[in-house]
Amino acid sequence: MGGQERCLMLELLALPPDSRVLDLGCGTGFFSGALADAGFAVTGLDPDQAALDFLARRDPRPRLVQGRAETLPFADGAFDGAVAMTSLCFCADPARALRELWRVSRRVVVLGLLHRHSLLHWTKAGRGGYQGARWDTLSDVRAWTRDLTPVPALQAHTALLLPDAGPLARWIEHPLAARLPLGGFLAVALRRAGPAGRGSCA
Numbered sequence: 001m002g003g004q005e006r007c008l009m010l011e012l013l014a015l016p017p018d019s020r021v022l023d024l025g026c027g028t029g030f031f032s033g034a035l036a037d038a039g040f041a042v043t044g045l046d047p048d049q050a051a052l053d054f055l056a057r058r059d060p061r062p063r064l065v066q067g068r069a070e071t072l073p074f075a076d077g078a079f080d081g082a083v084a085m086t087s088l089c090f091c092a093d094p095a096r097a098l099r100e101l102w103r104v105s106r107r108v109v110v111l112g113l114l115h116r117h118s119l120l121h122w123t124k125a126g127r128g129g130y131q132g133a134r135w136d137t138l139s140d141v142r143a144w145t146r147d148l149t150p151v152p153a154l155q156a157h158t159a160l161l162l163p164d165a166g167p168l169a170r171w172i173e174h175p176l177a178a179r180l181p182l183g184g185f186l187a188v189a190l191r192r193a194g195p196a197g198r199g200s201c202a
Helices: 002-013 030-037 049-058 094-104 119-124 138-144 167-177
Strands: 020-024 041-046 063-066 079-085 105-114 153-159 185-191
Touching (some): 002 030, 002 105, 002 153, 002 185, 020 030, 020 094, 030 041, 041 049, 049 063, 094 105, 094 138, 138 153, 138 185
Parallel strands (some): 041 063
Antiparallel strands (some): 105 185, 153 185
């Protein structure tokens, strides 16, 4: 179901092609590739040099930088937008990381979080690849934004309503996810005032 997460990311980012976008915690490039495919000038940042080396061999399009979320090595407003797709779930100080993302982004920051109010949390928290991850809510995000200037406008959606990726989950996802904001993936856009571009799920 990674396609749903990428779709939400692009819809909420809503920037025109050629915009400069930071992918925080890019890892081996799952979301960096989707951003580059959408026409953005992508910079990927990750603390793991081995992951960056793998991404560099697989996809030459993103500019890659080793670094940490809490002290981003970029100037104020260096990017039009930034995304952090499940990377803040492993960050000890998400409020500090978000302040850094807001500092380096001129227009929008999109967060992809593990949603505590979900079936996925009930069935997967603390297990397998989710071990050590933090599960957040929209209220948590609001608390992280208290010190941001200017105060962002928030827009949130969820996806992955059922924790498995079987045919039933895919069938009910679209009609129910918008009405039941209880999906395991919580996507939140923090937007500065100004006109938005156009996102795409293509």
